[in-house]
Amino acid sequence: xxxxxxxxxxxxxxxxxxxxxxxxxxxxxxxxxxxxxxxxxxxxxxxxxxxxxxxxxxxxxxxxxxxxxxxxxxxxxxxxxxxxxxxxxxxxxxxxxxxxxxxxxxxxxxxxxxxxxxxxxxxxxxxxxxxxxxxxxxxxxxxxxxxxxxxxxxxxxxxxxxxxxxxxxxxxxxxxxxxxxxxxxxxxxxxxxxxxxxxxxxxxxxxxxxxxxxxxxxxxxxxxxxxxxxxxxxxxxxxxxxxxxxxxxxxxxxxxxxxxxxxxxxxxxxxxxxxxxxxxxxxxxxxxxxxxxxxxxxxxxxxxxxxxxxxxxxxxxxxxxxx
Amino acid sequence: xxxxxxxxxxxxxxxxxxxxxxxxxxxxxxxxxxxxxxxxxxxxxxxxxxxxxxxxxxxxxxxxxxxxxxxxxxxxxxxxxxxxxxxxxxxxxxxxxxxxxxxxxxxxxxxxxxxxxxxxxxxxxxxxxxxxxxxxxxxxxxxxxxxxxxxxxxxxxxxxxxxxxxxxxxxxxxxxxxxxxxxxxxxxxxxxxxxxxxxxxxxxxxxxxxxxxxxxxxxxxxxxxxxxxxxxxxxxxxxxxxxxxxxxxxxxxxxxxxxxxxxxxxxxxxxxxxxxxxxxxxxxxxxxxxxxxxxxxxxxxxxxxxxxxxxxxxxxxxxxxxxxxxxxxxxxxxxxxxxxxxxxxxxxxxxxxxxxxxxxxxxxxxxxxxxxxxxxxxxxxxxxxxxxxxxxxxxxxxxxxxxxxxxxxxxxxx
Numbered sequence: 001x002x003x004x005x006x007x008x009x010x011x012x013x014x015x016x017x018x019x020x021x022x023x024x025x026x027x028x029x030x031x032x033x034x035x036x037x038x039x040x041x042x043x044x045x046x047x048x049x050x051x052x053x054x055x056x057x058x059x060x061x062x063x064x065x066x067x068x069x070x071x072x073x074x075x076x077x078x079x080x081x082x083x084x085x086x087x088x089x090x091x092x093x094x095x096x097x098x099x100x101x102x103x104x105x106x107x108x109x110x111x112x113x114x115x116x117x118x119x120x121x122x123x124x125x126x127x128x129x130x131x132x133x134x135x136x137x138x139x140x141x142x143x144x145x146x147x148x149x150x151x152x153x154x155x156x157x158x159x160x161x162x163x164x165x166x167x168x169x170x171x172x173x174x175x176x177x178x179x180x181x182x183x184x185x186x187x188x189x190x191x192x193x194x195x196x197x198x199x200x201x202x203x204x205x206x207x208x209x210x211x212x213x214x215x216x217x218x219x220x221x222x223x224x225x226x227x228x229x230x231x232x233x234x235x236x237x238x239x240x241x242x243x244x245x246x247x248x249x250x251x252x253x254x255x256x257x258x259x260x261x262x263x264x265x266x267x268x269x270x271x272x273x274x275x276x277x278x279x280x281x282x283x284x285x286x287x288x289x290x291x292x293x294x295x296x297x298x299x300x301x302x303x304x305x306x307x308x309x310x311x312x313x314x315x316x317x318x319x320x321x322x323x
Numbered sequence: 324x325x326x327x328x329x330x331x332x333x334x335x336x337x338x339x340x341x342x343x344x345x346x347x348x349x350x351x352x353x354x355x356x357x358x359x360x361x362x363x364x365x366x367x368x369x370x371x372x373x374x375x376x377x378x379x380x381x382x383x384x385x386x387x388x389x390x391x392x393x394x395x396x397x398x399x400x401x402x403x404x405x406x407x408x409x410x411x412x413x414x415x416x417x418x419x420x421x422x423x424x425x426x427x428x429x430x431x432x433x434x435x436x437x438x439x440x441x442x443x444x445x446x447x448x449x450x451x452x453x454x455x456x457x458x459x460x461x462x463x464x465x466x467x468x469x470x471x472x473x474x475x476x477x478x479x480x481x482x483x484x485x486x487x488x489x490x491x492x493x494x495x496x497x498x499x500x501x502x503x504x505x506x507x508x509x510x511x512x513x514x515x516x517x518x519x520x521x522x523x524x525x526x527x528x529x530x531x532x533x534x535x536x537x538x539x540x541x542x543x544x545x546x547x548x549x550x551x552x553x554x555x556x557x558x559x560x561x562x563x564x565x566x567x568x569x570x571x572x573x574x575x576x577x578x579x580x581x582x583x584x585x586x587x588x589x590x591x592x593x594x595x596x597x598x599x600x601x602x603x604x605x606x607x608x609x610x611x612x613x614x615x616x617x618x619x620x621x622x623x624x625x626x627x628x629x630x631x632x633x634x635x636x637x638x639x640x641x642x643x644x645x646x647x648x649x650x651x652x653x654x655x656x657x658x659x660x661x662x663x664x665x666x667x668x669x670x671x672x673x674x675x676x677x678x679x680x681x682x683x684x685x686x687x688x689x690x691x692x693x694x695x696x697x698x699x700x701x702x703x704x705x706x707x708x709x710x711x712x713x714x715x716x717x718x719x720x721x722x723x724x725x726x727x728x729x730x731x732x733x734x735x736x737x
Contacts, residue, residue, distance in 0.1 A: 058582050060737075083584035090582075094575035096333075098340040103333075110329045111583040155579070 004163060004194050005034035005057070010066035012052050012218075026052040028218040029066065034163075034196060034211075039189050041205040042198040043309060044215035045319075050198040051091060053215070054165050057196070058088045071162060084113075087156030091167040093148045094155075097141035101132055101151050104140060105158060112159040126154040130184065146177025153184060163194045170204065182207060202310045212309060216317050230307045233315045236281025239288065242301035245272040254295040260284055263314055275305075277314065326585055330593025334567070335600050344563070348605045352556030353612050359672065360548035360616065370402050372419060372442040373479065374433055376409045378450035382457075382490065383410075386448060389486045404443065404482075409433060437467055444468045444479035456494045457511075493518035545616045550699040551671035553609030554692045557602045557637045558662035564598045564641035565654035568736075573651060577736060587736055598641055602634040621702030625709035629702070632716050633695040636723040640665075640691075642730030669693040674700075691722040 010030040016023040027049045034040045042050045055061040057068045059079040067074050073081040095104045105123045114122055127133040130150040140148060149169060156164055166185065170178045185208055189195050199205055205212050206226060213223040222229050243251050248266065251274055255261055261284075263277040278284035282304050292299065305311070313319075338344050373394065377383035387408050394404035407419035409429055415421050420441075424432050436442045447465040449455065455462040464487070466479055497515035504510065571577035580590050610620070610630065620626040644661060648654035666672060668685060669692025675683050686693040698715035701707035 060578060060581055080584045080586070083582060088579070088582045090575055090578060092575040094579035096337050096576055097574070098337050099333075103336075107329065107333045108579070108583070111326055111580070111585060113326075113584070115325075 002036045003033050004036040004071060005032070005196070006069045007032040007053075007057070008067050008069070010053065010056060010068060011064045012049075012056060012061060013064045026218050027056070027063075030220045032213060032220060032223065034194060036162075036194055037189070037192060038210040039185065039195040039197060039208050041209035041212045042196065042215055043200070043202065043205040043212050043313070044198075045200050048200075048215040049218040050200075050215055051167055052218075054088070054167050054196070054198060058086055058165055059083055060088075084159070085162045087159065087161035087164045089153050089156045089164065089166040089169050091169075091171060093145075093152050095140045095148065095151055098139060100137050100139055101143070101154075102127065102136040104151060105154060108155045109158040114159060122158050122160075126157050129157070129187075130154045131180065144174075144177075146173045146180070149173050149177060149181060150184070153181065157188070161193065163196065164188060166195060166197045168198055168200070170199070170201065202308065202313070206309055214309070214313055214316065216313075221316050222312065226309060229309065229312045233312050236278060237307060238305040238311050239276045239278070239282065239285055240267075240301075240303040240305055241274045241276065241288070241292075241299040242268070242272055242303075243274070243297065243299055245270050247297060248272055248274065250295060251292060251297050251299075254291055254297060255288065258284075258287065258291055260287070263318060265314060275314075277311065327589050327593040327596065330580070330590060331596035331600060334594060334597030335604075338563070338567070338597075338601055344601075347563075348556060348560045348601070349608050352552050352559075352605070352609060356545070356548045356552035356609060356612070357616070359552060360545035362544065370405050370418065372407050372436075373404050373482070374407050374409055374436060374442045374445045375448070376429060376433055376445070377448035378452060379410050380450075380453035382453035382494075383448045386452070386486060386490055389489055390446075390482060393482045393485045407442070434467075437469055440469050446479070446483065456491075459498050545613055545618045546703045547674060547696075547700070549609055549613030549616065549618050550703075551666070551692070551696055553606050553613070554633060554637075554669070554695050555662050555666035555671045556609060557606050557634055558640065558665060558692070559658065560602045560605045561598060561634075561637035561641035562644045562658040562661050563601075564594070564638070565645040565648040566651060566658055567594070567598070568645045569648060569651040569654040581736060590736060591734070595638055595642060599634060599638045602637055603630070606630050606634055619703065620699075621706055622708045625698070625702045625707065625712050628709055628716055629695055629698045629712065629719075632719045632723070633691060636691045636695075636719050636726065639723045639726035639730060642734060643726045646730045646733035646735075665690040665692055670696045691719055694718045694722075 007030055010027055011025070012027040013022065014024045014026055030053060042053065044050050052061065056063045057070070057075065059075050059082060063076070067076050068082075069075075070082045071085045073085070075082045096107070099107070102123055105126060106119060109119045109122060123136075124133070127136050130153065132147060132150060132154075135143070135147070140151065143151070153166070153169060156166075169185075170181050173181065182204065185195055185197065195208075197204070197208060209226070211223070211225055212229060213220050214229070215221065222232065224232065241251065248271060252264055252266070255264055255274065255276060260279050261276060262279055263275075265275040265277075267273045267275055276284075276288065278288075280287075285302070285304070289299075373390070375387055375390065377386065387406060391406045394406060395402070405416065405418050407415050407421060409421065409424060409432070412419075412421035412424045433445045433447075437445045445467040447467075449462055449464075452462050464483065466483060468479060493515055496518045497511055500514045501507070501511040568577065571580075577590075581587065583590075607630075610626070614620070640661060644654070644657045648657050668682070669675070669690030670678070670686060671692050675686055675693055675696065678686070683693075694715045698707075698712040701712055701715075705711075
């Protein structure tokens with residue numbers, strides 16, 4: 001595999017809003033490489049710096065320091081050459097609602113340098129790919145959220161970019177559209193496109209990625225294949241215990257006294273579950289049950305969860321991914 | 324260039340696909356311009372009365388005769404005025420409508436006609452008009468016009484001045500010669516007749532011409548309202564550029580454009596050309612409507628030059644507004660404030676000449692509309708050529724340069 005993207009000490013400090021102070025340091029000296037043909041996911045909670053990183057990589061934001069080299073071109077020195085190599089799917093729907101799906105594609109395609117028969121052919125291909133050929137003449141403002149997301153992706157694919165940036169492309173879409181988008185990402189990758197995918201949905205990163213970078217507070221705190229990350233952080237199984245909501249406090253108190261417990265997270269829609277991380281993994285379960293019994297607490301359900309990116313993130317930051 | 328035009332035409336297409344844009348850029352301006360045009364239009368040419376009351380003495384009768392000579396001018400074969408001698412009602416034309424006049428109520432009749440605006444002005448000569456002039460005394464003529472009718476005052480005064488100059492000049496000359504030579508009344512009368520004969524032909528003649536074409540009178544209200552409201556409408560369209568940028572930031576299409584492999588200058592130029600085209604379209608529609616309503620634009624090259632230059636200036640103002648406004652609310656506020664300030668100040672709603680001198684000066688300093696309106700007035704009413712309006716075009720270009728420089732220095736696409 002050849003390296004397509006090299007990020008060197010990439011930093012972004014936004015200017016202070018009132019002109020005083022130092023301003024927000026959104027990205028703190030990231031170093032990263034992305035190989036050609038892989039799907040690389042940047043995983044992190046909202047505000048972790050994922051979008052700022054993508055904006056700097058795509059030339060929309062000027063880095064405070066550092067550089068990004070894509071396909072041999074520096075974004076600082078040769079932004080137009082980089083922009084020809086990349087396709088950007090922004091987090092927000094960036095389309096003209098008054099124009100049809102096809103008119104939007106034709107407009108952005110022309111700006112990418114496509115014309116005439118070539119443009120028409122690519123529009124047809126992209127519309128077929130996103131499954132909207134039948135509705136290509138309809139205005140965007142008549143489309144559902146999921147359909148708009150698909151056109152939003154389609155615009156970035158017109159010029160067959162080498163690298164596609166997808167910034168949280170499934171935010172706010174229904175499960176069916178989400179599935180379509182994830183399938184589309186996989187197909188693009190199979191066609192040879194390299195994908196940089198940002199998300200705060202752990203399941204998406206797990207499903208799609210060859211490698212994952214975990215971002216938090218502007219820093220890349222871990223990077224590698226999923227299995228490597230799990231091994232690196234030495235996380236074990238998590239035990240999820242369910243209690244009556246009014247007794248969850250007591251359970252938390254009882255378990256926090258145990259020395260082998262490394263993290264306790266309350267979760268569930270009713271806040272009636274406790275996720276327990278332990279150095280001993282599932283082997284800690286008998287000790288946990290005993291401790292609960294000593295306090296007169298009996299869980300209504302017990303689940304053992306294999307380690308995943310969520311547990312890696314929890315282990316690294318002490319917080320859940322969606323906090 | 325291809326990609327710049329792609330941005331420009333797509334922007335035009337997007338804007339024209341909004342119903343609100345059609346209403347604000349085309350429908351409303353046409354309605355306003357037509358309404359203002361009708362409101363301020365000069366009436367259809369018709370003869371107006373000038374009532375004269377006197378004592379019947381010879382010089383007074385001569386005064387009436389001279390007045391008739393003065394007002395004999397016609398426009399489109401229609402006499403502008405008919406002098407109605409209230410002292411000789413039987414000898415007047417039917418147009419004077421003196422049937423209801425009775426000798427006892429002649430003064431009341433005169434006032435009634437004036438108040439009912441059935442006459443432009445009422446002129447009363449003193450009963451001792453001839454005696455006073457013959458004796459070398461001052462004869463005071465009373466001129467009454469309908470209240471607040473400046474036009475009537477100006478018109479009537481102009482004719483009276485001419486008659487008084489002729490009559491008074493002859494009397495003064497006759498007096499002077501008689502006193503120098505003999506002091507004899509018969510000699511005075513002979514000199515007076517000679518002087519009158521000499522004055523029959525003005526040594527200096529004021530020639531009035533009409534710019535009317537194809538039977539249209541100059542000075543119809545549309546000649547002012549169409550370019551005026553058209554200019555205002557162009558300003559509305561141009562300042563919509565600020566709203567357009569604010570909206571495109573909000574719907575993230577601007578960010579997407581910035582991610583395209585093209586220089587930022589292309590994006591800005593494309594947007595400006597798109598807005599310029601929208602403004603031209605807006606002005607073009609107004610000019611077409613004006614033409615249908617009978618406005619004759621004079622030198623076509625001049626009219627095109629004013630439209631192109633003013634529209635460019637308005638686009639520059641739009642860029643300056645976009646540079647200042649960062650949010651859609653700010654953009655909407657400026658989009659209303661700028662046209663609604665510059666239009667009246669520049670004389671888009673009413674002729675600038677009707678405003679006090681300091682307002683005229685202020686309008687010319689701050690509002691490009693003052694210069695475009697002046698150029699249109701010269702073209703429409705005075706048959707000016709493109710050369711005559713070059714100073715206006717130059718000043719409009721200076722405004723354009725100033726607003727463009729301000730806009731480009733301050734504007735940020737992000």
